[in-house]
Amino acid sequence: MKWVDTTGYSRDAPRVPTTWSIYPAKELKITVTCSHIYYRDKWVLHCEPWYNTHPLGDDVITTNQAHKKALALVREKIAKIAAALNG
Secondary structure (H helix, E strand, O other): OOOEEOOOOOOOOOOOOOEEEEEEEOOEEEEEEEEEOOEEEEEEEEEOOOEEEEEOOOOOOOHHHHHHHHHHHHHHHHHHHHHHHHO
């Protein structure tokens, strides 16, 4: 499983990657971006149906930190759902 640069376009030259996605399952897409119109220069998470433009926090500065925090949040959500289904 690898993060893929899914940056749509850039008005800047040269092109700078700002959006990354990973597809852990056919039905699951996790995306982090630092170029959201309302959160410029802040990392946000998109992962339907749980997270829609979810800020990752001021402590998340690098791409690697954004990847790690996004995966941790999605794992936590999936673990809670799995526990509820088993309980």
